[in-house]
Amino acid sequence: MNNEFGYIDLEPFAELNPDEQKLTIINRKDNRFELKVKDIDKFNTFDIFGNEFGKLIETKVFYGINSTYHPITLYRCSINSSNFSAIPYSIVSSQMYIIGNEPLTPIIHFTDKTKIKKIRYYNDNIKYIFPSDSMIIKRTQNEINVEAKKKKEKIISNVIYDDNKVIIKLINSFKHNGGIYNFNIQPTAYFEITFQKSVNLDMVLKISNRIDCVIHLFLLTSGRSKELTIYDTKKNSYEFYNVKNNDKEEKQPVFYLDKIENNITNFDKLFTLLMKITNDNSNCFFPFLNFDRKVTSTQIQFLEYYRVLEYTDTEMRKKLNKGKNNTFLVGLLKKYQNIKKIYFNDQDDTVIEEEVRSLRNYYSHNGYYIKELPVPTFNPKYYKNVDIQWIYDVKNFIKIVSYLEVYSLAGVNVDENKLMYHLK
Numbered sequence: 101m102n103n104e105f106g107y108i109d110l111e112p113f114a115e116l117n118p119d120e121q122k123l124t125i126i127n128r129k130d131n132r133f134e135l136k137v138k139d140i141d142k143f144n145t146f147d148i149f150g151n152e153f154g155k156l157i158e159t160k161v162f163y164g165i166n167s168t169y170h171p172i173t174l175y176r177c178s179i180n181s182s183n184f185s186a187i188p189y190s191i192v193s194s195q196m197y198i199i200g201n202e203p204l205t206p207i208i209h210f211t212d213k214t215k216i217k218k219i220r221y222y223n224d225n226i227k228y229i230f231p232s233d234s235m236i237i238k239r240t241q242n243e244i245n246v247e248a249k250k251k252k253e254k255i256i257s258n259v260i261y262d263d264n265k266v267i268i269k270l271i272n273s274f275k276h277n278g279g280i281y282n283f284n285i286q287p288t289a290y291f292e293i294t295f296q297k298s299v300n301l302d303m304v305l306k307i308s309n310r311i312d313c314v315i316h317l318f319l320l321t322s323g324r325s326k327e328l329t330i331y332d333t334k335k336n337s338y339e340f341y342n343v344k345n346n347d348k349e350e351k352q353p354v355f356y357l358d359k360i361e362n363n364i365t366n367f368d369k370l371f372t373l374l375m376k377i378t379n380d381n382s383n384c385f386f387p388f389l390n391f392d393r394k395v396t397s398t399q400i401q402f403l404e405y406y407r408v409l410e411y412t413d414t415e416m417r418k419k420l421n422k423g424k425n426n427t428f429l430v431g432l433l434k435k436y437q438n439i440k441k442i443y444f445n446d447q448d449d450t451v452i453e454e455e456v457r458s459l460r461n462y463y464s465h466n467g468y469y470i471k472e473l474p475v476p477t478f479n480p481k482y483y484k485n486v487d488i489q490w491i492y493d494v495k496n497f498i499k500i501v502s503y504l505e506v507y508s509l510a511g512v513n514v515d516e517n518k519l520m521y522h523l524k
């Protein structure tokens with residue numbers, strides 16, 4: 101979609117009115133959807149309404165159509181610039197947008213009120229978790245026979261969330277293109293997700309995020325899904341794109357969670373666990389739900405993963421009808437003795453726990469600059485000389501154990517040594 105004419109407006113519209121909707125030139129680029137709008141009244145770099153002249157416009161949702169009347173909904177829009185020349189125009193960009201698969205009359209834009217019944221989730225890494233058997237190649241001395249067919253769908257997860265049944269099915273199929281001299285056929289895999297009750301886009305994005313996280317926990321990859329197909333209750337379908345995701349193409353993963361025969365069971369366990377995370381607890385799971393975030397400082401990573409361990413310990417203790425335990429790290433040091441020895445040698449478990457907990461409290465209350473660590477933080481028995489290597493070792497230990505405890509909370513097996521080797 102390059103240099104294509106269309107129209108855009110601030111609100112959804114059922115019919116095109118060139119006096120209301122503004123002419124635009126549409127270009128789809130690698131990391132954004134860009135529109136050159138012939139207008140500086142509705143679409144202006146600055147908000148000129150009321151008494152707020154000069155206030156930058158916040159990101160908004162805009163609505164449009166392309167040259168073939170396919171409806172377009174643009175989320176997280178930014179008006180990048182406005183040109184006040186003889187032919188004025190503004191540049192609008194979006195990194196998350198939805199395009200109808202069919203030209204509709206009247207025009208039906210996807211909105212926040214659209215009721216969604218089903219989606220298809222696409223991610224190239226699915227094939228590494230669930231190898232496709234949709235293609236069979238047989239070679240003989242004189243010929244090659246290729247058999248490709250859509251395989252029977254498999255239910256890989258079935259959860260109840262917010263009084264709604266969510267079913268994830270694995271679809272193994274194939275795609276082909278070209279002619280007799282350059283024919284190409286490739287296996288494909290995607291998830292089809294159905295809802296017993298209709299849901300909105302926020303729910304769809306939450307589920308997509310959780311599946312991204314499950315795939316990360318399987319493969320330790322950083323890629324996310326950037327495309328969904330959305331089906332509403334009126335049998336209209338739309339393509340959803342989040343081009344901000346997957347800026348870099350990933351290599352084939354070298355880590356795999358467990359035996360291939362356990363892939364469906366493990367997927368279901370991890371997805372079920374992640375769907376149980378409430379909005380209130382999402383910060384506790386931040387480094388997993390945001391696994392593709394830009395690399396933060398060692399200090400911030402330490403605090404993020406420490407918070408994960410506080411959460412997993414609390415959840416484990418709830419199952420045992422036990423209360424909060426501030427010294428939970430002692431038990432984890434005993435549980436993961438091999439990892440502990442790599443980073444702390446034969447130091448006493450209780451001493452390590454008190455020093456690490458003191459570091460957590462110090463960072464939370466006094467900031468990240470530190471020369472001597474008071475242990476404990478608020479009523480020191482002694483002051484520990486710390487250096488970057490010790491802080492780095494503490495962070496690595498806490499991070500690795502956080503992953504292991506998340507797997508443990510979900511009831512999933514993982515090889516500690518393999519995880520430690522591949523987790524960077």
